[in-house]
Amino acid sequence: MSIGNSPEDERPFHDVSEQTRPSVGHALRQARIATGLTVDDVSSATRVRIAIVHAIEADDFAPCGGDVYARGHIRTLARAVRLDPAPLIAQYDAEHGGRPEPTPAAPMFEAERIRPERRGPNWTAAMVAAIVAVVGFVGFNAFKGGDGGSDAKAQVAEGASPAPSKSSSPTPEKDKPAAPxxxxxxxxxxxxxxxxxxxxxxxxxxxxxxxxxxxxxxxxxxxxxxxxxxxxxxxxxxxxxxxxxxxxxxxxxxxxxxxxxxxxxxxxxxxxxxxxxxxx
Structure with missing residues (x-):
């Protein structure tokens, strides 16, 4: 009988912790169920949309819009279901290529530059239009006034002598002969x-x-x-x-x-x- 390790003891050691550890989404779902919360309750408490909560619990992080947003949603949901968010975020980084690089600021500034500039009213054009309207109105009135004046003057004879006025009398005209x-x-x-x-x-x-x-x-x-x-x-x-x-x-x-x-x-x-x- 030999003294030493048995052949069973020389078999390679397998760390089964990685195989038994649940995924990030599964862990969040189990914790939510354990706390008695529904997806609607979590969405209302965290203001994360219901569709995104369902996607994260199914380990689908595409609707989050990027790693930065996915990490933020994981942290928020973990706190809502009373989990420590740090191990979940570390697990997410390990499964998705490490900690994501910060989002470059250039595209944000570019979007800001191409945003259409809001302009105020063009007061110069408004003033020009108002002046043109006033000048046209004055010219039109002057033209009408000139026509009316010429018509009135046309009915006045050159050097016309005033007509003799007739005194009013209650006697009918046919009863009183007119003076020659x-x-x-x-x-x-x-x-x-x-x-x-x-x-x-x-x-x-x-x-x-x-x-x-x-x-x-x-x-x-x-x-x-x-x-x-x-x-x-x-x-x-x-x-x-x-x-x-x-x-x-x-x-x-x-x-x-x-x-x-x-x-x-x-x-x-x-x-x-x-x-x-x-x-x-």
């Missing part, structure tokens, strides 16, 4: 300018519609001449008249009365120049 219109005095005839044509239109016998234009066709007057009223028109070369009721009208051209026998109710179209009193 007096002919222009010698001084008025002498005062008629020789370089212009002057036409005075009076309505001593009733009212009549009249229209008067200058040599350019510009309207000097277009309206009703009431009984007893008169209008005087001047132009440097020609006056064109339309009388709606020529029989109610008396005409004085260049200070001289026109003796034409106009019929009542007749419409007359007349033209007078500097050389008249003859109708053109």
């Amino acid at each position: 219109s007096s002919a222009p005095s010698d001084s008025a005839i002498a005062a008629a300018p020789q370089d212009k044509v002057t036409v005075q239109v009076s309505a001593p016998n009733g009212r009549s519609w009249i229209s008067a234009k200058d040599h350019n066709g510009r309207m000097l007057f277009d309206g009703l001449l009431n009984k007893g009223e008169s209008k005087t028109f001047q132009d440097r070369s020609k006056i064109n008249l339309i009388l709606g009721d020529a029989g109610a009208i008396e005409l004085y051209v260049n200070g001289k009365k026109i003796e034409d026998d106009f019929r009542p109710g007749a419409v007359e179209r007349l033209t007078y120049t500097k050389g008249d009193p003859a109708a053109g």
